[in-house]
Amino acid sequence: MTPHNEAQVGDYAPTVLLSGDPLRSEWIAETFLEKARCVNRIRGALGYTGSYRGMPVSVQTTGIGIPSLSIYVHELLETYGAKALFRVGTCGGLQDHVRIREVVISQAAGTDSCADGRTFGDFRFAPSPDFSLLGMAADHAKGSGLAHHVGPTASSDVFYHSAGDERFRPLRSHGVLAVDMETSGFYTLAARFGARALSICMVVDNIFTHDAIAESERQAVFRPMVELALATASKAFRLEQ
Numbered sequence: 001m002t003p004h005n006e007a008q009v010g011d012y013a014p015t016v017l018l019s020g021d022p023l024r025s026e027w028i029a030e031t032f033l034e035k036a037r038c039v040n041r042i043r044g045a046l047g048y049t050g051s052y053r054g055m056p057v058s059v060q061t062t063g064i065g066i067p068s069l070s071i072y073v074h075e076l077l078e079t080y081g082a083k084a085l086f087r088v089g090t091c092g093g094l095q096d097h098v099r100i101r102e103v104v105i106s107q108a109a110g111t112d113s114c115a116d117g118r119t120f121g122d123f124r125f126a127p128s129p130d131f132s133l134l135g136m137a138a139d140h141a142k143g144s145g146l147a148h149h150v151g152p153t154a155s156s157d158v159f160y161h162s163a164g165d166e167r168f169r170p171l172r173s174h175g176v177l178a179v180d181m182e183t184s185g186f187y188t189l190a191a192r193f194g195a196r197a198l199s200i201c202m203v204v205d206n207i208f209t210h211d212a213i214a215e216s217e218r219q220a221v222f223r224p225m226v227e228l229a230l231a232t233a234s235k236a237f238r239l240e241q
């Protein structure tokens with residue numbers, strides 16, 4: 001169907017969860033979806049479709065970074081009819097109070113990426129999520145007692161930077177909560193296609209306090225993040241019926 005996806009048109013649900021890691025996608029499908037079937041295996045970018053409490057839902061692997069995510073999200077939007085997308089990712093905290101095992105809901109996402117080139121001419125676009133999804137997720141997180149933060153985030157093209165972590169200090173001093181590698185590009189693409197987008201990330205390390213979650217602990221700590229994304233998606237889905 002596309003150079004990167006073997007699914008047929010109709011194989012993806014309008015609601016799609018996005019994970020950088022294919023093993024997280026597989027775990028989400030096995031743990032949360034009813035009647036999940038694998039719809040893409042190309043390059044190991046696993047995609048699944050099933051249902052969650054009566055809502056058709058898919059989960060798609062995006063790989064690492066804006067260039068990789070942009071391929072999968074562009075094709076989901078252009079070819080497969082995705083309408084509401086939720087990134088369920090990981091991030092590094094940039095503030096001392098943004099601790100590991102807490103969730104960051106991105107209210108806006110800056111970037112050091114040049115992936116957009118001259119798309120916006122002399123302007124810098126302000127990538128942001130769908131306002132109603134953001135509100136529903138924030139309300140649900142608060143109501144369920146989930147340790148979470150809502151605020152600005154940043155997406156970097158570079159994980160191992162020659163300038164080290166000091167490069168994040170200006171972001172920290174401007175209140176940016178956390179860094180990942182995709183959210184900014186994700187919000188920009190969703191805006192281009194008129195789709196609804198929200199990025200929810202689990203803090204797995206903190207750049208300044210140096211706390212970090214052990215790799216072995218990861219899947220277990222992701223559960224509340226995925227539950228939050230699915231609860232938000234379900235509410236949005238029901239409101240549209």
Ligand SMILES: O=P(O)(O)O[C@H]1O[C@H](CO)[C@@H](O)[C@H]1O
Nearest residue numbers: 020021064065089090180181
């Ligand atoms: O865990 P995922 O969703 O891949 O997200 C984060 O993890 C990767 C870096 O380790 C980057 O993709 C970053 O955005």
Ligand SMILES: O=c1cc[nH]c(=O)[nH]1
Nearest residue numbers: 090091092179180181
């Ligand atoms: O991009 C990321 C993701 C998790 N942790 C980080 O420090 N950076």
